[in-house]
Each structure stands twice: as C-alpha cells, then as structure tokens.
Amino acid sequence: MAGDPTTEERIFDAARRVFLQQGPQARMQDVAVEAGITQSLLHYYYRSRDRLFEAVFRKEASRLIPREIGILNSDLSIQEKVETIVDDYLDFLQKNPHLPSFVAYELNYHPERLQEFMRSVGKPDLQKLSQQIESCVDEGTMMPIPPEQFLVNLLSLCVFPFIARPMLHAVLGFDDDAFAGFIEDRKDHLPSFFLNALRPGADST
Amino acid sequence: MAGDPTTEERIFDAARRVFLQQGPQARMQDVAVEAGITQSLLHYYYRSRDRLFEAVFRKEASRLIPREIGILNSDLSIQEKVETIVDDYLDFLQKNPHLPSFVAYELNYHPERLQEFMRSVGKPDLQKLSQQIESCVDEGTMMPIPPEQFLVNLLSLCVFPFIARPMLHAVLGFDDDAFAGFIEDRKDHLPSFFLNALRPGADST
DNA sequence: GTCTATATAACGATAGAC
DNA sequence: GTCTATCGTTATATAGAC
Numbered sequence: 001m002a003g004d005p006t007t008e009e010r011i012f013d014a015a016r017r018v019f020l021q022q023g024p025q026a027r028m029q030d031v032a033v034e035a036g037i038t039q040s041l042l043h044y045y046y047r048s049r050d051r052l053f054e055a056v057f058r059k060e061a062s063r064l065i066p067r068e069i070g071i072l073n074s075d076l077s078i079q080e081k082v083e084t085i086v087d088d089y090l091d092f093l094q095k096n097p098h099l100p101s102f103v104a105y106e107l108n109y110h111p112e113r114l115q116e117f118m119r120s121v122g123k124p125d126l127q128k129l130s131q132q133i134e135s136c137v138d139e140g141t142m143m144p145i146p147p148e149q150f151l152v153n154l155l156s157l158c159v160f161p162f163i164a165r166p167m168l169h170a171v172l173g174f175d176d177d178a179f180a181g182f183i184e185d186r187k188d189h190l191p192s193f194f195l196n197a198l199r200p201g202a203d204s205t
Numbered sequence: 206m207a208g209d210p211t212t213e214e215r216i217f218d219a220a221r222r223v224f225l226q227q228g229p230q231a232r233m234q235d236v237a238v239e240a241g242i243t244q245s246l247l248h249y250y251y252r253s254r255d256r257l258f259e260a261v262f263r264k265e266a267s268r269l270i271p272r273e274i275g276i277l278n279s280d281l282s283i284q285e286k287v288e289t290i291v292d293d294y295l296d297f298l299q300k301n302p303h304l305p306s307f308v309a310y311e312l313n314y315h316p317e318r319l320q321e322f323m324r325s326v327g328k329p330d331l332q333k334l335s336q337q338i339e340s341c342v343d344e345g346t347m348m349p350i351p352p353e354q355f356l357v358n359l360l361s362l363c364v365f366p367f368i369a370r371p372m373l374h375a376v377l378g379f380d381d382d383a384f385a386g387f388i389e390d391r392k393d394h395l396p397s398f399f400l401n402a403l404r405p406g407a408d409s410t
Numbered sequence: 411g412t413c414t415a416t417a418t419a420a421c422g423a424t425a426g427a428c
Numbered sequence: 429g430t431c432t433a434t435c436g437t438t439a440t441a442t443a444g445a446c
Binding site for chain 1 (some may be wrong): 227228230270303306308309310312313314316319322323326328329331348350351353354356357358360361362364365366368369370371372373374375376377387390391394398399401402403404
C-alpha cells in the first residue's frame with residue numbers, strides 16, 4: 001500500500017510542512033507551490049483555506065498530547081512513567097520540533113479551536129495519578145505533590161525548550177547541533193532531576 | 206510628570222494592548238480604534254505597520270528576559286536566586302500573561318528579529334553560575350548540573366504554563382480563577398521542587 | 411495634527427476552458 | 429482533475445482638505 005499518493009494526500013502533506021515551518025499564517029500560494037500544483041486546485045479539494053488549515057490542525061494537535069496521556073494513564077509506576085515520558089516525548093519532539101509552537105499559537109490566538117482540541121485529546125486520569133502519588137507518599141518514597149503540578153512540571157521540562165528554541169539560540173549561543181546535543185543530554189538529565197525533586201526528606205525553609 | 210500622554214504614547218500603549226491580546230497579526234484598524242483615532246494618524250506617527258510593530262516588540266521582548274538575568278548574574282546564593290526568580294517571575298507573568306506567547310511566536314516565525322532580540326537582552330553569566338554550582342557541589346550541598354540545563358529547567362517551569370495556558374484549561378479543566386490559584390500554589394511549590402531536585406545523595410538507576 | 415477619501419497590493423475564492 | 433484568468437474583499441498606505 002501507499003504507492004502513489006493521491007493529489008489530495010500530496011496537498012495535505014504539503015500543507016502540513018508549510019504550516020508547521022512557516023507558521024499558521026502561511027499563504028495558500030505557498031502550499032500550492034510546495035505541492036507542485038496551482039492555487040485553484042487547492043480549492044477544488046478543500047473548499048476554503050479554513051478547511052485545509054483545520055484538517056492540518058486536527059491532525060497535528062492530536063499527535064502532540066495523546067501519546068503521553070496514554071503513558072500517564074497506564075499501570076506503570078511513577079518512576080517508569082517519568083522515565084518513559086521523558087524519553088518518548090523528547091524523541092518525538094526532536095522529530096517534530098515545530099509542533100509545539102504551531103499548536104500553542106493556534107490555541108492562544110484562536111480560542112474557538114479549543115473545543116475541537118478538547119475532543120481530540122483524551123483527558124489524563126488525575127485521580128489515578130493522585131492515588132499513585134499518595135501510595136508512594138505513604139511508603140515514604142516520595143514527597144506529596146498535587147497531580148496538576150506534577151503533570152505541568154513534567155510537560156514544561158520536556159516541551160518548553162522547543163518553543164523557546166530561538167531564545168536559547170540567542171541567549172545560550174546554540175546552533176542546531178548544540179541544540180540537538182542539549183536535548184540529547186536532557187534525556188539523561190531530566191528523569192533523575194525530576195524524580196530527585198520528589199524524593200522525601202528535605203526541607204527548604 | 207506623566208500628565209496627559211501625548212498622542213504618540215497613546216498610540217503606542219494601544220498597540221501594546223492590541224498586539225498582546227489579539228496576537229502579532231492584529232490589524233492597524235484595531236489599534237486605531239483602541240487608541241480612539243483614525244488609521245491614517247497611525248501612519249503619521251509610525252510610518253508603517255512594521256515600524257509600529259517593531260517598536261512594540263522591542264519594548265515587550267526587553268521586558269521578558271532581562272529582569273531574571275539580572276537576578277541570575279547577581280551575588281545571591283543559588284538557593285536565593287531560585288527563590289527570588291520564581292517569586293519575581295511568576296508575579297511578573299501573572300501581570301503580563303500574554304507576553305511569553307507573543308514573544309515566542311515572533312521569534313519562531315520571524316527569525317530576522319533574533320538579531321535585534323539578542324541586543325535587547327543581556328546574556329546570562331554562565332561561567333559565574335557554573336562556578337557557583339561547582340562550589341556547592343564541592344561543599345556536598347548540590348548535585349552537579351550543567352548551567353544551561355539549570356537555566357532552561359528554571360525558565361521552563363516558570364514560563365511554560367503561561368504559553369500552554371489554553372491547553373491547561375482544556376486538559377485540566379481550569380477556569381481563570383483556577384489558573385490563578387494554580388500559579389499562586391506554584392510560587393510555594395516550585396522553589397522547593399527545584400532545589401530538591403539538585404540535592405545530592407540520590408541515585409535513580 | 412487630525413480627518414475623509416482613495417490608491418495600491420495581496421490574498422482567498424470563483425468561472426470557465428480544456 | 430487541472431489549468432488560466434479574473435473577481436471581491438480586506439489591509440496597508442498615501443493624498444489632500446481642514
């Protein structure tokens with residue numbers, strides 16, 4: 001299967017590349033050129049720019065979140081979840097570096113897409129996470145932490161570098177290789193950093 | 206001082222509000238309405254949309270980073286820096302919640318602004334931070350960590366929730382009050398979380 | 411300085427031939 | 429299905445009166 005892609009598929013793939021690389025305000029003309037066709041053919045397949053964009057957004061937004069929610073809702077231990085999510089997510093983001101900025105822009109400036117976004121993502125099972133944390137706390141192997149803070153901390157540490165990438169290039173003097181190396185280091189660094197943060201037995205005035 | 210603002214100031218302030226709230230693609234017409242004047246008067250003061258936008262961007266970008274760099278480069282202890290930065294930054298971001306998205310968008314999709322952005326921000330003194338970390342490690346009060354990872358972790362944990370805010374509303378069911386409370390909790394939570402992560406004496410095979 | 415009216419350009423969208 | 433040619437709308441920008 002997947003022999004010659006249909007024209008519709010070629011358009012969709014071109015649109016994905018263009019919207020992700022140039023940003024959500026990219027023009028139909030750019031998509032047409034990328035797909036090697038004329039602008040009017042875009043309208044033949046997708047009746048309007050909005051429909052084409054929405055198709056791309058749905059697809060991409062649904063790739064950003066659910067994979068990690070699946071891991072989070074699984075039966076792995078907290079430690080395994082952290083290790084698995086960090087490894088899997090950093091890997092995924094390295095292959096899709098523009099995805100977070102793209103989705104973040106759209107959600108921030110077009111809140112009407114929040115509804116469809118909500119449907120595209122399963123919700124994390126906060127109750128389960130909360131219980132898991134609680135039993136670790138009871139065992140004395142973990143500090144108490146609200147599950148929301150747990151989740152946001154983990155996501156922040158994984159995703160933020162990709163959104164702030166140009167800032168890191170400016171402030172830390174990264175080039176593309178340095179950034180790749182930085183993320184590679186992070187795969188080792190983050191799990192122990194994160195799990196360490198939750199270790200019991202400290203006090204910080 | 207600061208009696209009646211000049212027309213130019215009123216335009217600039219209106220532009221700030223409009224660009225930050227509506228996003229970088231907001232129209233001149235919106236700015237004109239917000240400032241209570243006509244569109245052509247905008248051009249009288251700022252020759253083009255680009256100049257007006259650039260003025261706003263410079264101003265706003267220069268507010269996002271330098272304040273924390275100042276703290277970072279100061280003579281405070283590591284612990285004091287973390288506590289001060291978290292408290293100051295979360296406070297600042299709560300008062301300017303749209304700033305990170307605005308700057309992130311612009312830097313990601315208009316790399317030509319990176320140059321001017323670099324000039325607007327002082328660089329963090331990584332060497333100093335590195336030495337500070339090293340001496341804590343020697344004292345046995347801290348785990349070793351590359352200064353870049355230190356910095357990015359700290360920024361991620363502070364800034365990311367504001368960029369991902371609509372996602373948090375969708376995934377965690379926040380409303381505005383819940384989000385504000387979440388950030389308020391975070392002021393207590395983050396410093397101990399972060400400093401705990403760097404405490405020595407763990408291993409996380 | 412500030413307005414009204416208009417020019418200019420860009421982009422999305424449609425019509426119609428092949 | 430795919431193209432060329434063109435329309436309609438919107439946004440920036442300018443001209444010129446007051």
